[in-house]
Amino acid sequence: MILNILSMAAGIAIVVVTLGDIFQVVVVPRSTGRRYRISFYVWRSMWQIWPALGWRLFAADSDRREEFLAIFAPFMLVALLGLWAALLILGFGLLVWGLRAGLTPAHASFGATLYFAGTSLLTIGFGDVVGRTAGPRFVSILAGLSGLSMLSITTAYLFAIFGSFQQRETFVVTVGARAGAPPSGVNLLAIAGYSMTRDDLPRLMIEAQRWSAQVMESHLAYPVLAFFRSSHDDQSWIGTLGTLLDAATLLMTTVEGPKDGQARIMYNVGRHCTRDLAVYFRAGMDDKSVGIERSEFDHACDRLLAAGYELKDRDEAWLRFSDLRATYASHLNELARLFAIPPISWIGDRSAITLSPHL
Numbered sequence: 001m002i003l004n005i006l007s008m009a010a011g012i013a014i015v016v017v018t019l020g021d022i023f024q025v026v027v028v029p030r031s032t033g034r035r036y037r038i039s040f041y042v043w044r045s046m047w048q049i050w051p052a053l054g055w056r057l058f059a060a061d062s063d064r065r066e067e068f069l070a071i072f073a074p075f076m077l078v079a080l081l082g083l084w085a086a087l088l089i090l091g092f093g094l095l096v097w098g099l100r101a102g103l104t105p106a107h108a109s110f111g112a113t114l115y116f117a118g119t120s121l122l123t124i125g126f127g128d129v130v131g132r133t134a135g136p137r138f139v140s141i142l143a144g145l146s147g148l149s150m151l152s153i154t155t156a157y158l159f160a161i162f163g164s165f166q167q168r169e170t171f172v173v174t175v176g177a178r179a180g181a182p183p184s185g186v187n188l189l190a191i192a193g194y195s196m197t198r199d200d201l202p203r204l205m206i207e208a209q210r211w212s213a214q215v216m217e218s219h220l221a222y223p224v225l226a227f228f229r230s231s232h233d234d235q236s237w238i239g240t241l242g243t244l245l246d247a248a249t250l251l252m253t254t255v256e257g258p259k260d261g262q263a264r265i266m267y268n269v270g271r272h273c274t275r276d277l278a279v280y281f282r283a284g285m286d287d288k289s290v291g292i293e294r295s296e297f298d299h300a301c302d303r304l305l306a307a308g309y310e311l312k313d314r315d316e317a318w319l320r321f322s323d324l325r326a327t328y329a330s331h332l333n334e335l336a337r338l339f340a341i342p343p344i345s346w347i348g349d350r351s352a353i354t355l356s357p358h359l
Contacts, residue, residue, distance in 0.1 A: 004098040011094030015146070018087040022150060026157040028221075038087070039080055040223070046076060047227070051340040062342075066229070069340060073227040077161070081154055085121065088150070092117035092143040102133030116140070121147035157222075164218040165228050171211045172230055172240045178204070182234040184345035185246025186300040189255070193307030201251070205262035208244045209269045215241065216273035220280060226339065238339060242332050242347040245270040246325070253320040254301065256310040271328045278331035283338040290322040291329030292346050297321060 021038045050072050058065035093114035100108050103116065108129060116129040116136075120143035131137040179188035192198050215237060219226045230236050244266060251263040277283075297318055301311055311317065335341075336348035 006098075007094045008098035011091045011096075011098065014087055014091030014094065018084055018091060019146065022084055022153070025222075026153050038083070042080065042083065043076060043224070043227070047072070054340075066233075066342075070229045070231075073224060073229070076227070077158070077224060084150060084154075085147075088143070088146055089114060089118045089121055092121060092139055092146075095139045096131075096136055099131075099133070099135035099139065102131055102136045104130050104132045117143055120144050123147055161222055161224060161228075164214075164222065164225055168211075168215060168218070168225070168237055169230055169232075171207070172235050172237055173232060175208075175240045175243060176232065176235050179243050179247075181232075182342075182344035183239055183243040184347075185243050185248075185250055186303055186345070188243055188247045189250060189309070190303050190307040193304070193309055198309075201247075202259060202262045205244075205248060205251075205266045208248075208266050209262070212241065212244070212266070212269045212273045216269075216276055219277055223280070226277070226281065234342070234344070236339075236341045238332065238336050238341050239344050239347055241270060241274065242336075242344075245274070245328055245332070246346060249321060249324050250300070250304070253324060254311055254317040255304065256312050267324065274328045274331045274335070278335055281335065281338060283331070283334040287330045288326045289330055290326045291333060292325075294318060296346070 017038065024037065025039050051069060054065045054068040058068060093110070093116070096103070096113040096117055097110055100113055103113070105112075108116070112129055116131075117139075119125055119129075120140040123144050131140055175188070176183055178191060179185075180191065189201075192201055226237075248260075248263040248266040248270065251260045252267060298314065301314055301317075304311060333348055336343065341348055
């Protein structure tokens with residue numbers, strides 16, 4: 001009797017925790033706590049292994065390493081669905097094991113109770129193991145309801161994930177066309193200067209505000225999106241976010257002439273996005289470092305002058321630029337390191353890479 005009660009209690013706990021995780025991941029449209037979250041710890045644990053394995057397998061081939069890193073998120077999506085199904089089968093199997101006296105054939109083994117739970121969850125119902133009392137029959141109905149619910153809501157979840165990914169990457173490609181590959185804030189402004197499209201920058205900042213807000217909301221609601229890598233070389237959502245933030249900061253502090261109202265709004269939205277994502281993914285090193293040297297800033301100023309911009313006093317501009325960039329640079333760099341994004345100008349670990357930071 002005690003063994004049966006313990007088996008049922010363990011089964012109920014597994015089912016409740018698993019269904020709670022599915023509900024928080026798939027249904028709740030906002031970031032939720034990590035306590036009792038199976039998926040969060042599975043993702044983080046696997047990501048500790050995956051990049052290191054990629055570096056060991058493809059240390060000399062960056063293209064194949066990127067391909068290996070790119071399959072992590074789709075693979076984990078399928079693996080997580082399988083894990084949820086396996087845990088539900090185990091949980092309902094333990095419940096039925098505690099009620100096995102009501103099964104036919106009698107004296108069913110634990111394997112038979114798992115089989116009964118699995119056919120109930122997947123709504124197969126072969127009929128070779130059936131419940132003849134109220135307890136097993138009720139558990140069978142609950143398992144079938146859970147299986148149908150999981151299938152329907154996870155299908156909608158997959159559509160939402162891939163829809164958000166396509167929206168994100170469409171803008172990434174657009175910015176890449178404006179800022180080069182790999183992109184940078186200085187490139188964005190310089191190319192606009194050379195191509196005589198500086199008047200388009202306020203409109204781009206408006207589009208960037210919407211995109212940054214969408215990235216923040218979608219990646220907090222569906223954290224799996226952050227692990228999806230761009231399908232184009234030298235591009236990433238983190239690099240695009242950093243490019244837009246750097247361009248907005250340069251417009252606010254260094255460039256003379258163009259109205260910077262939309263750039264200020266972009267700076268506020270982008271900084272908010274960077275900070276919230278860094279905090280959620282536990283990548284928030286708030287060391288208030290500007291992230292670049294004065295010589296790099298001077299080189300950027302030279303490029304902007306050559307592109308036809310009129311600049312403010314460099315010493316004053318550097319002070320303002322360093323103060324503003326320090327509010328997001330560390331968070332941005334730590335996100336780039338966490339997601340193993342190849343370093344680009346001013347973003348990520350810009351030292352010579354010989355070994356992955358995960359090794």
